[in-house]
Amino acid sequence: MSEQFTQLQARLADVHNLNMAGAVLDWDQQTYMPQGGVQSRSEQRATLSKIAHQMLTSEETSKLLSDAERDNDGYETTQAFLRVARREFDHATKLPAALVEETSRVTSIAQEVWAQARAANEYSMFAPHLEKIVDINRRTAQALGYEDKLYDALLDQYEEGMTCAQLDPIFKQLKEASIPLIQKIAQQPAIDDSVLARDYDGQTQKSFAERVLDECGFDFNRGRQDLSVHPFCTNFGRGDVRITTRLNTNDLQSALFGSLHEMGHALYEQGIAPDLDGNVLGGGVSLGVHESQSRLWENQVGRSRAFWKHNYRRLQEKFSTQLSDVSEDDFYRAINKVEPSCIRVEADEVTYNLHIILRYEMENDLLEGRLSVADAPEAWNAKMQQYLGVTPPDDAHGILQDVHWSIGAMGYFPTYSLGNILSAQLWNRVLESAPNMEDQIARGDFSVLLPWLRENIHRFGKIYTPKQLVQRATGSPLDVAPYAKYLNDKFGTIYGL
């Protein structure tokens, strides 16, 4: 290994450690920090970000990187290291400092205004800020560079190599698979899921979820679960991966499936190969691949018939008064109820992706100037009617529902659907290599599933690009067909289609 490469590694390890320290401060802020800490915490985090950015974009890093690229040992890991380092360096240096500063200023105000606008159901309050954010995203895309569409540059930040040219046909297929299924389900009798809204003690929900996490393979010696307003997964190395959940006494699904979802993210981070830890290759490769892991555990595992064969009696024991009159089958149907609704985060597996496609199309239209910020609520509502057959009662349940735009994030939403699609491709491969997987799950046995995911996805960290990893793990490029079949099979059975 060249001296330059060693120096580059050391320098980027410092940048990595500063970012990890920032992540600890963020975790703390969302879990335990007293409110009086807000001001100094924001200054501490600003200092960490500033110094990490200075170190990453410095002349010294630039030179070490170029030297190492010119003269390296050619090993796969070295090449991957240089690919990711170059990507991070370019991203950080392509954005002019003034634009970064403007983004930070505009979005910190926009977040506040968005929260107020949503609470007041007043889109006009948020509109001028959204105008600025669309403009900033346009300039960000221009600074980052793209071949075909502005959107490609934004998307690439979250999903390396993904473009609209690839997404458009994928989303077209996804629509064609989802909309008719939703329409067929709508003609069936509705499932009664009111049992899920009975009164469930929060701490009991948490302890039940933690027992499930433990059984699935979440390593509590290398992680923990806490409470926060919005559930998330974070990590400060593969040895310290933390998830959070929230407890809602009148919603049995929120903590349980939220925990399984975040656990999916966490298992990915816990499964990174030890030798990649502590530098640019440690960590999941993209948001889409990450989401494939969270969705697989939440849905293919957690919302499966087999999973509840093992777990339902144990849940009944915890909540004997609430669940004594509910059969295992009725419970399974309740947690898989399909119903078009206005709110993305409450959507079921079948309708969820249409919420994403709507946002993807609108973001593109806004960026390309085909849609004005003023006309956006109307466009939103029209698409909701077209795709899901529902019209939001107001903008709070429509265009104002998500935090993403207020924090400046455009191009992020599609990764949720990419995760869904990939989860089904992976699941097919899992079933091919372990045809009795359902029996295993029905016994609470994950001793084949988790190692399979580790072997085929987790351990690689960022060594392969998302595209390479998908090809390697599934034997094909990203493909909607398995997901469409999964939805049709599962919900066809549930709704007797």
Added chain:
Amino acid sequence: MSEQFTQLQARLADVHNLNMAGAVLDWDQQTYMPQGGVQSRSEQRATLSKIAHQMLTSEETSKLLSDAERDNDGYETTQAFLRVARREFDHATKLPAALVEETSRVTSIAQEVWAQARAANEYSMFAPHLEKIVDINRRTAQALGYEDKLYDALLDQYEEGMTCAQLDPIFKQLKEASIPLIQKIAQQPAIDDSVLARDYDGQTQKSFAERVLDECGFDFNRGRQDLSVHPFCTNFGRGDVRITTRLNTNDLQSALFGSLHEMGHALYEQGIAPDLDGNVLGGGVSLGVHESQSRLWENQVGRSRAFWKHNYRRLQEKFSTQLSDVSEDDFYRAINKVEPSCIRVEADEVTYNLHIILRYEMENDLLEGRLSVADAPEAWNAKMQQYLGVTPPDDAHGILQDVHWSIGAMGYFPTYSLGNILSAQLWNRVLESAPNMEDQIARGDFSVLLPWLRENIHRFGKIYTPKQLVQRATGSPLDVAPYAKYLNDKFGTIYGL
């Protein structure tokens, strides 16, 4: 304000924020971090320390500091800022990098070995490491510089301006006040404190302590209490001050008085003036002054008759089975039992300082070469017999009991006794300005005490040197007499002398 001074402030604020981030990481490590996080956490903290040190000692900081010293507005706060900045800069630059590195290497091994040696009761395991640590402390003192004694340079790190020439007569008086009192008490019937070792539910202890903290004025909007193996107080700004405690079901004193002690530290940090927050003047001025606050709340308040007049019935309600047969007076006597023992951290108010004086004398003897590391256990035991009339049964209960030397800290112990002495001087002034303070405490009313401490100590942060602050707050230099009188009065009454 000069441009240089503004730049200096900004630069030192970055250093401060890096150190605060390090403190958050340390708090997390001691409270919630899963064990798997150890390795990456130590790398994250090393990066933060390294970069903070580089920024503090850089050519740029040096130049800004010199320029600001030459050309400043002369205001008291500016002068104080420059005094503390110069002190920190000099401390960081005077120590050669090789010595800092050697200290870190030697002490990280020594800590491990010390823990093993204590567990195995085998001083010979630790001796070669102590030898190195004494030598490192000698060289540290030489690098830092001193006028009279090596020890002065070490002491000054923790208590600015303190020297052996000042400490020797203080400790002589303290001995003369303590030893005869201990001997008189020894002739009285022993107090039975076995009630404190009954079975007390940990969570109930914690909630009782938190109610007390709240009543004393600890601001839970700007702080919190958690559990850790060793209790401590830390802060990340005046708006986020955290304490920890430990719960021992067979020791009613540990959590309660530990909480009051750490709260004393915390109230100091919460009371720093807002305009000093976030830079070198924010934070308590020295370990001795800090300890005066923790001891005042733990002892003058927490172990007073008046305090339990208010709190004992409430404690009895929490622990009705355990305390129903114990009178308020018996409880008060139990928590104030005086008994010479081998372990410093378990010592009562009267015997405590003799443990400190012993360590002070031995550290000096070791540094000056009057005592060899080989002979140290014998010297320890002889002094224990001389001062306290007890001989440790083994080295684990003698010279191996404290962590301090293993982490390289010599010159630290005296600050504990300085805190005790100062607490009594301050308490006298409190009683002068509020003669009915006992009545107030007996009503659980701290609305005069806390503001008095804020006004006379807390708010100043590091604006004054410890010596200036003591003079200003008490009207005299450090003085043993009030503490000697406090001990004689309090324990004379308890033991009927």
